[in-house]
Amino acid sequence: MTLNRIMKWLLFAAVIVGLLVCAFFVFRLNQPKPTTNIHYADTQNKQQTLDMYMAKGKDEDKKKKHPVMIYLHGGGWTGGDKNRVASKADYFTNQGYVFVSMNYRLHPDAQFEQMADDTANAIKWVKDHANQYQIDPSKINVMGHSAGGHLTALVATDSTYLNRVGLSPKTIKSIVVLDGPLNINQFIQAIPSYKKVFGKQEENWTKASPVTYMNQSNLPPVYLVTRWENPEVYRFAEKLNHDKGSRFVFRVHTLSHSDLNKWFGSDRAPKEAQEMTKAVMSFVNKQNQ
Numbered sequence: 509m510t511l512n513r514i515m516k517w518l519l520f521a522a523v524i525v526g527l528l529v530c531a532f533f534v535f536r537l538n539q540p541k542p543t544t545n546i547h548y549a550d551t552q553n554k555q556q557t558l559d560m561y562m563a564k565g566k567d568e569d570k571k572k573k574h575p576v577m578i579y580l581h582g583g584g585w586t587g588g589d590k591n592r593v594a595s596k597a598d599y600f601t602n603q604g605y606v607f608v609s610m611n612y613r614l615h616p617d618a619q620f621e622q623m624a625d626d627t628a629n630a631i632k633w634v635k636d637h638a639n640q641y642q643i644d645p646s647k648i649n650v651m652g653h654s655a656g657g658h659l660t661a662l663v664a665t666d667s668t669y670l671n672r673v674g675l676s677p678k679t680i681k682s683i684v685v686l687d688g689p690l691n692i693n694q695f696i697q698a699i700p701s702y703k704k705v706f707g708k709q710e711e712n713w714t715k716a717s718p719v720t721y722m723n724q725s726n727l728p729p730v731y732l733v734t735r736w737e738n739p740e741v742y743r744f745a746e747k748l749n750h751d752k753g754s755r756f757v758f759r760v761h762t763l764s765h766s767d768l769n770k771w772f773g774s775d776r777a778p779k780e781a782q783e784m785t786k787a788v789m790s791f792v793n794k795q796n797q
Contacts, residue, residue, distance in 0.1 A: 582654025657688020
């Protein structure tokens with residue numbers, strides 16, 4: 509290969525690299541800039557903080573109020589972080605929602621009851637500061653993946669946690685559970701290692717199970733994404749929505765547990781993930797009309 513051809517190839521490669529670098533920075537610039545590490549509890553614990561992403565839109569009216577989606581990360585109740593939102597913040601803010609991603613205390617420093625208390629405290633904080641962040645306090649929605657999905661469903665059904673902060677499940681407009689366990693008894697029978705989180709006593713597993721409370725009144729409507737054909741998921745959806753359960757469940761077939769969370773809201777997502785996002789958003793928008 510001649511020197512001239514080598515120089516042409518190097519120039520071509522440099523142009524391609526330059527374009528990729530520009531595209532990366534344009535992408536980063538277009539990402540929503542959150543207000544980070546807001547403490548929602550009367551502590552300085554970094555696990556009791558949240559990030560706030562403001563809604564986008566053409567409307568420049570600073571008095572306009574938006575629905576909010578509060579997101580709880582997964583991580584097996586022992587890990588995870590609020591900054592791992594993938595495309596969700598960009599997606600929801602583009603849809604006119606304020607997006608909140610929260611941390612909560614983790615095992616072994618906290619038990620599931622304290623994690624649920626953190627969730628309730630964050631909801632309370634968002635409601636109390638709604639005017640400051642252009643949030644409609646009557647349109648508070650909560651979504652969680654995996655362990656975060658479990659906590660979302662637990663706080664929405666067991667009124668104990670919201671009652672402690674002066675609220676009730678009626679405070680929540682809707683919830684979305686992304687492949688989170690609803691029956692901890694079944695979950696531990698399938699994966700016994702999680703006894704380290706929930707203990708060895710079956711009464712604790714029952715107490716931690718959202719299905720235990722699904723017959724309570726005044727519960728918020730729910731939409732569930734699941735990888736398993738579990739009849740209890742459909743019963744849970746039926747009880748909370750007072751309608752046929754299958755209308756409120758999206759059963760994934762090709763996405764893994766992590767992928768359904770990773771691809772939610774992404775315009776680069778595979779077809780099934782795009783259909784999942786569309787189904788969830790159709791439900792959420794209907795609840796927030």
